[in-house]
Amino acid sequence: MEKNYRPDTLCVQAGYSPKSGEARIPPIVQSTTYAYEKAQDMADLFDLKTDGYFYSRLANPTVAAFEGKVAALERGVCAIGCASGMSATALMVMTVAGAGDNVVSSSAIYGGSYNLFSVTLPKLGIECRFFDPDAPAEEIEKLIDGKTKLIFTETIANPSIVVLDFDKFASISKKYGVLFAVDNTLATPILCRPKDWGANLVVHSSSKYLDGHAAALGGVIVDLGNFDFKNNPRYPSFNQPDESYHGLVYADLPVAFGTKCRAQMIRDFGAIMSPQNGFLSYIGCDTLALRMERHSKNAAKIAEYLAHHPKIEWIKHPSLKDNKYYNLAQKYLPDGQGGMMSFGIKGSVEKCAQFMESLKLITQETHVADVRSCVLHPASTTHRQLSEEDLKAAGVPHNLVRLSVGIENADDLIADLEQALEKV
Ligand SMILES: Cc1ncc(COP(=O)(O)O)c(C=O)c1O
Known part of the structure; x- marks a missing residue:
């Protein structure tokens, strides 16, 4: 696929x-597995000498189509389809960090990622x-410090709608x-390509x-191919032979991070995307x-409407001129600031429930970012495990x-918003 195609063309044709x-x-x-006529053909696959498929826990042609499309959109060198967004984040971190290491992360991130970082990874x-x-x-x-392996951020933070200052990071x-890693879920490569602003993953x-x-649960890790692991003392596991993979030195490969991630993490944890979900995600894109x-x-239209509503205490969407992140959004998300917003309803917390239960078209869901509009009250759901x-x-x-x-x-x-706010 021609590298210079524009994103809307890549959405349809890449992968x-x-x-x-x-x-x-x-x-x-x-199919879990793939048939070969010659033993040497399989041996070459195991040695990573040729590309191909031998077991769907490591790679699958349908998932590969989706991976190819996302890699093209993010201008990366390799993408790895995972079972979920959470597994993608966990495997990305574990590809570079082990016991005794640390990651530094924005506190304004998705609640599940916050939990992964604050509770599970420390274990x-x-x-x-x-x-x-x-x-x-x-x-x-x-x-x-010397043991820091990754900086983790979100382009548009869920649910606080903080826009990332890429230049700073x-x-x-x-x-x-x-390594500078970005969760680009809420911007997508259509609104922002982190590689253009110095991200590595x-x-x-x-x-x-x-x-x-x-329709399809999934996650994807993209190696943007712009980080030099060679001789970097911070990453010995990329510069020393991997005995679990025939003494491979990942830093010597054209795709260092992506190869290590698939060869070690996907192999050992097995949290790969399913073929069915790969197909749905491919055509979804x-x-x-x-x-x-x-x-x-x-x-942007709804944010403008809510900003002037007397029952709304505050509203955050980076399209609004008085939003704290308006200037950053104009710089990093000039073609649109996405569909996620948050706002506060005046009065007690019960008013939030009253408002949400009165909506007729917009549904209450844990999900975000699909074609149907939905609302959620994070403090009592996705973020309920967090302290004050x-x-x-x-x-x-x-x-x-x-x-x-x-x-x-x-x-x-x-x-719909109007009639529900009338009932509050
Ligand atoms: C920004 C962000 N990252 C990661 C995740 C986790 O993804 P998944 O639910 O696919 O595991 C979510 C889920 O809502 C999210 O919003």
């Missing part, structure tokens, strides 16, 4: 090119040090020779906009560019309602 007489869209290869000996993404660089730098990453919950239809345009337009202090750090006040704006008609959505 799969049929040969004469083959299916036009990727077939669902629902494996991986410490996580959180920072306020708006803090000055010097403060964030204080958290980095890219310069910290360069200064310390440490991207992770997605493809269960969200990439699939777009709330066909319309990603169109959908992101509509999500963004709808959200952690909620504050994650930018989630008690009266926050998260609204994921879909691609319905914006005026129908506004009418």
Whole structure:
């Protein structure tokens, strides 16, 4: 696939090119294994000398079509489809960090990722040090030491809608020779390509906009191919032979991170995307560019409406001129700021429930970022395990309602919000 195609063309065409007489869209290869005639052909696959398939826990042709499409969209060198967004984040971190290491992460991230970093990874000996993404660089730098393997951030944070200041993190990453990883779920490569702003790794919950239809759970890790592991003392596991893989030295390979991630993490944890979900996510991405345009337009119109509503205490959407992140959004998300917003309803927390239960078209869901609009009250659901202090750090006040704006008609959505706010 021609590298210079624009994102909307890549959405439709990248990842799969049929040969004469083959299916036009990727077939669902629902097979755990693959047959070979020559023993040497299989041996070459095991030695990573040739590309191909031998067992679907490591790679599968349908999932590969989806991986190819996302890699092209993010301008990466390799993508790895995972069972979920959470497994993608966990495996990405574990590819570089082990017991005794640490990662530094924005505190304004998805609640599940926060839990992974603050509770589960420490049980494996991986410490996580959180920072306020708006803090000055010097403060964030204080958290980095010789054992820091990764800086973790979100382009548009869920649910606090903080827009990432990429330049700040890219310069910290360069200064310390440490990987800069971005969860690009809520922006997608249509609205922002982290590689253009110095990121080295991207992770997605493809269960969200990439699939777009709330049909397929999945995640994807993208190696952007722009980090030099060679001779970097921070990453001995890339520079020393991997005895579990015939003494391979990952830093010597053209695709260092992606190969290590698949050869070690996918092999040992097995959290790969299923062929069925690979297929759904692949065809879901066909319309990603169109959908992101509509999500963004709808959200901007609704944000403007809510900003002037007397029952709304505050509203956060980066399209609004008085939003704290307006200037960053104009720089990093100039073509649209996505469909996610949050707002606070005036009065007690009970008013949030009253409002949400009165909605007729917009449904209450844990999900976000698909074609149908939905709302959620994070403090009593996704973030309920967080303490008062952690909620504050994650930018989630008690009266926050998260609204994921879909691609319905914006005026129908506004009418639904209007009638529900009347009942509060
Ligand atoms: C920004 C972000 N990252 C990661 C995840 C985790 O993804 P999944 O639910 O696919 O495991 C989510 C889920 O909502 C998310 O919003």
